[in-house]
Amino acid sequence: MSRPILTAAAMRRAEAAAPVGLDLLMERAGQSLAEAALRFAGPMPALVLCGPGNNGGDGYVAARHLAKLGLDVRVATLAEPATDLARAAREQWTGRVEALATAEPAPLLIDCLFGTGLKRGLEASLASRFKALAASASLLVAADLPSGVEADSGALLSDVPAADLTLAFGALKPAHRLMPAMARMGRLVLADIGIAADSQWHEIGAPVLPAIAADAHKYSRGLVHALAGTMPGAIALSAGAAARSGAGYVRVSTSKPIAALPLAVVQTGDAKLSDPRIGCLLVGPGMGDLPQLLTLALTSHAPKVIDADAIRHVGEPARLKGQDAILTPHAGEFSALFGELPGTKAEQALAAAEASGAVIVFKGADTLVAAPDGRLGFAPPAPAWLATAGTGDVLAGIIAALRARGMPAFEAACAGVWLHGRAAERAGPTMTADDLLAHL
Numbered sequence: 001m002s003r004p005i006l007t008a009a010a011m012r013r014a015e016a017a018a019p020v021g022l023d024l025l026m027e028r029a030g031q032s033l034a035e036a037a038l039r040f041a042g043p044m045p046a047l048v049l050c051g052p053g054n055n056g057g058d059g060y061v062a063a064r065h066l067a068k069l070g071l072d073v074r075v076a077t078l079a080e081p082a083t084d085l086a087r088a089a090r091e092q093w094t095g096r097v098e099a100l101a102t103a104e105p106a107p108l109l110i111d112c113l114f115g116t117g118l119k120r121g122l123e124a125s126l127a128s129r130f131k132a133l134a135a136s137a138s139l140l141v142a143a144d145l146p147s148g149v150e151a152d153s154g155a156l157l158s159d160v161p162a163a164d165l166t167l168a169f170g171a172l173k174p175a176h177r178l179m180p181a182m183a184r185m186g187r188l189v190l191a192d193i194g195i196a197a198d199s200q201w202h203e204i205g206a207p208v209l210p211a212i213a214a215d216a217h218k219y220s221r222g223l224v225h226a227l228a229g230t231m232p233g234a235i236a237l238s239a240g241a242a243a244r245s246g247a248g249y250v251r252v253s254t255s256k257p258i259a260a261l262p263l264a265v266v267q268t269g270d271a272k273l274s275d276p277r278i279g280c281l282l283v284g285p286g287m288g289d290l291p292q293l294l295t296l297a298l299t300s301h302a303p304k305v306i307d308a309d310a311i312r313h314v315g316e317p318a319r320l321k322g323q324d325a326i327l328t329p330h331a332g333e334f335s336a337l338f339g340e341l342p343g344t345k346a347e348q349a350l351a352a353a354e355a356s357g358a359v360i361v362f363k364g365a366d367t368l369v370a371a372p373d374g375r376l377g378f379a380p381p382a383p384a385w386l387a388t389a390g391t392g393d394v395l396a397g398i399i400a401a402l403r404a405r406g407m408p409a410f411e412a413a414c415a416g417v418w419l420h421g422r423a424a425e426r427a428g429p430t431m432t433a434d435d436l437l438a439h440l
Ligand SMILES: NC(=O)C1=CN([C@@H]2O[C@H](COP(=O)(O)OP(=O)(O)OC[C@H]3O[C@@H](n4cnc5c(N)ncnc54)[C@H](O)[C@@H]3O)[C@@H](O)[C@H]2O)[C@@H](O)CC1
Pocket: 012, 015, 022, 025, 026, 027, 029, 051, 052, 053, 054, 055, 056, 057, 058, 082, 083, 113, 114, 115, 116, 117, 118, 119, 120, 121, 122, 123, 143, 144, 145, 169, 193
């Protein structure tokens, strides 16, 4: 299962198209917030901070439900409601509304200041008051988004205290899965409020991998052919990862024997790129300054994964059109090939996919997978300890194996990213890239 992701504008369209009124959507959002906060925190005294918009409206609804559930709950606001929906919600809250500037803290703080409608950072006095209340609370629960986070880009427009729980309404927003905002979400839960969140954008979920046929043989399971360059350790990591990710046959063409390769990986002096059995070519890991390897790979009709040094040697993105390629750049490699593109990371990844006709795995703490047809996958959080040398080589090998096994390029890339993150979780914080192989 993968959860849909909607921009703020797409969310507003989905809400407007919902079969029920916006007031009922707000009622569901506020009620689910109350229930989730109570389930998460247990019965502790709560303070709900309400902003002027509909995020604040959710807060008044949540406060009413928390009171009904027997909780000691107070409400504080910075301004009277500015929308009809929020005003109606405010009117149904029969308790007192305190001024945010002077409200006493509570162990459970519920942040309903701003959601998808945030236009700029919180004013300095409000940001510091919010931070102080958060510091005095035991638990901070954010409604839809932690206030100060820009929904579409994941930027922090002001200082944002990290939430312990964020309840997203109707669909995830890009900021839930983009840095730096992603690191401020705490546990992220999606509340169904009854809108149809159809989207080409989604959070990457657990993949469905092709089954191994009962009559499989090594070629039918997929042949990965990797091109070794000047640093054989990198290609050894890639080839080892491909072999452990279900490829039936992994072959490395190399001018001199590579001691670090698993015995199951075949080494050959001959490039053999015309071999029609090749399910996926892999070029780039440890390639070094041998651009002729990329040129050679691009003469082949086989699907290909282009990683690391090879990305810098592509030159023009349009050179990859028709190549059936998956590109796996980190930020530096991405800008070296595509330049400084405008927009959010999501928009940049999609523009790069369109310019190159390739599936782009834009790596980072917030890895994205973009397809030329507009599909976009956002990786769920992976451990920070994955940021170590060689892990990219492992990822390239996993994706090459899944592509060779017959998965389409976008699905293979998404599945590879997901498996790589889970392998890192299992390998633990002391892992090196070599250790990842044992956890695939
Ligand atoms: N529209 C709907 O039907 C629903 C919306 N929902 C909630 O509504 C939220 C979006 O509501 P809105 O579009 O009203 O937006 P917000 O409630 O996020 O905030 C917008 C309001 O804050 C003001 N504002 C923005 N940035 C500010 C800043 N830095 N300092 C001071 N004021 C600032 C704006 O002028 C506007 O009045 C969602 O995140 C979600 O929580 C939910 O209730 C579900 C239904």
